[in-house]
Amino acid sequence: MAGFLGYVFSHFQSTANTTKMAGQTNGLEKRNKYLENSKEDFLYHFGFGVATLDLPKVFGDTKFVCTGGSPGRFKLYAEWFAKECNIPCSENLSKSDRFVIYKTGPVCWINHGMGTPSLSIMLIEALKLMHHAKAENVTFIRLGTSGGVGVEPGTVVVTTEAMNAELSDKHIQVIAGKRIERPTQLDENLRLELCELAALKNIPVVTGKTMCADDFYEGQMRLDGYFCDYKEEDKFAFLEKLYNLGVRNIEMESTCFASFTHRAGHRSAIVCVTLLNRMNGDQVKIEKEKYVEYEERPFRLVTALIRKQLAI
Numbered sequence: 042m043a044g045f046l047g048y049v050f051s052h053f054q055s056t057a058n059t060t061k062m063a064g065q066t067n068g069l070e071k072r073n074k075y076l077e078n079s080k081e082d083f084l085y086h087f088g089f090g091v092a093t094l095d096l097p098k099v100f101g102d103t104k105f106v107c108t109g110g111s112p113g114r115f116k117l118y119a120e121w122f123a124k125e126c127n128i129p130c131s132e133n134l135s136k137s138d139r140f141v142i143y144k145t146g147p148v149c150w151i152n153h154g155m156g157t158p159s160l161s162i163m164l165i166e167a168l169k170l171m172h173h174a175k176a177e178n179v180t181f182i183r184l185g186t187s188g189g190v191g192v193e194p195g196t197v198v199v200t201t202e203a204m205n206a207e208l209s210d211k212h213i214q215v216i217a218g219k220r221i222e223r224p225t226q227l228d229e230n231l232r233l234e235l236c237e238l239a240a241l242k243n244i245p246v247v248t249g250k251t252m253c254a255d256d257f258y259e260g261q262m263r264l265d266g267y268f269c270d271y272k273e274e275d276k277f278a279f280l281e282k283l284y285n286l287g288v289r290n291i292e293m294e295s296t297c298f299a300s301f302t303h304r305a306g307h308r309s310a311i312v313c314v315t316l317l318n319r320m321n322g323d324q325v326k327i328e329k330e331k332y333v334e335y336e337e338r339p340f341r342l343v344t345a346l347i348r349k350q351l352a353i
């Protein structure tokens with residue numbers, strides 16, 4: 042059903058109904074003016090700051106920031122990457138227990154926890170980190186897991202557009218009591234390059250929209266949560282609707298990730314493996330070996346991209 046070329050959606054940029062904030066243009070937005078004067082900016086959730094670490098020395102050469110939820114997975118990815126490229130892997134550079142940060146040459150591996158609130162904190166501090174470090178041309182990639190919508194478990198979905206839980210391609214923030222909508226744009230060339238590489242590496246891939254839910258259970262229409270005031274047929278009608286809208290997977294961070302990286306002017310992509318096909322169930326029950334194999338797929342794909350782009 043889901044052939045590689047089958048779901049190559051045309052890229053579109055919609056700014057309709059978007060409330061713009063001061064300083065925002067379509068895409069690259071001016072940095073916070075107050076940041077320029079803060080000589081002692083402390084990145085609280087990383088546990089270090091401008092005054093406590095030589096950020097340009099440690100992070101100035103960064104070209105890729107790879108992120109995803111789990112701290113253990115990101116330690117493992119950093120170690121795998123170091124081994125594959127025959128380069129050293131740093132110790133955990135984070136001085137806080139909120140997030141881990143590993144560095145392998147020009148690639149940073151940072152976990153973001155679960156859901157957009159946690160991701161947004163990590164991402165803002167990572168953007169400030171890259172700014173203070175004077176790192177240039179940094180690409181951000183989210184490597185994650187997700188629930189598939191009409192795709193086989195183990196399929197890697199490279200996202201075209203991120204869609205929120207109200208099914209529009211916007212990231213919604215509430216600021217000063219106002220609902221602000223911003224575009225969720227990802228880099229089209231990066232997406233196409235990832236799809237090409239997946240085909241070359243025989244990694245099962247589809248490309249389509251990703252729905253970003255606000256929770257794992259009711260927000261994703263699961264029938265296995267503690268609460269459930271809808272019927273099985275409602276769940277399937279919703280999944281069907283998602284499928285017909287071009288959604289191929291559901292996770293919990295894509296809108297914020299796409300929006301923040303786009304606003305900051307960084308190229309970005311989202312590459313998530315599906316752990317199950319939600320058309321066939323809700324419980325995530327995979328043997329350990331299979332899970333490791335699935336987790337490895339986004340890593341193998343993104344590593345191939347990084348090695349190609351950086352010639353390492």
Ligand SMILES: O=P(O)(O)O[C@@H]1C[C@H](O)[C@@H](CO)O1
Nearest residue numbers: 109110111155156185186293
């Ligand atoms: O990147 P990961 O695999 O942590 O992200 C997905 C989305 C949620 O944060 C989490 C739910 O299990 O997995």
Ligand SMILES: O=c1cc[nH]c(=O)[nH]1
Nearest residue numbers: 186187188291292293
């Ligand atoms: O079904 C799933 C699996 C992983 N992550 C999600 O958010 N949903």
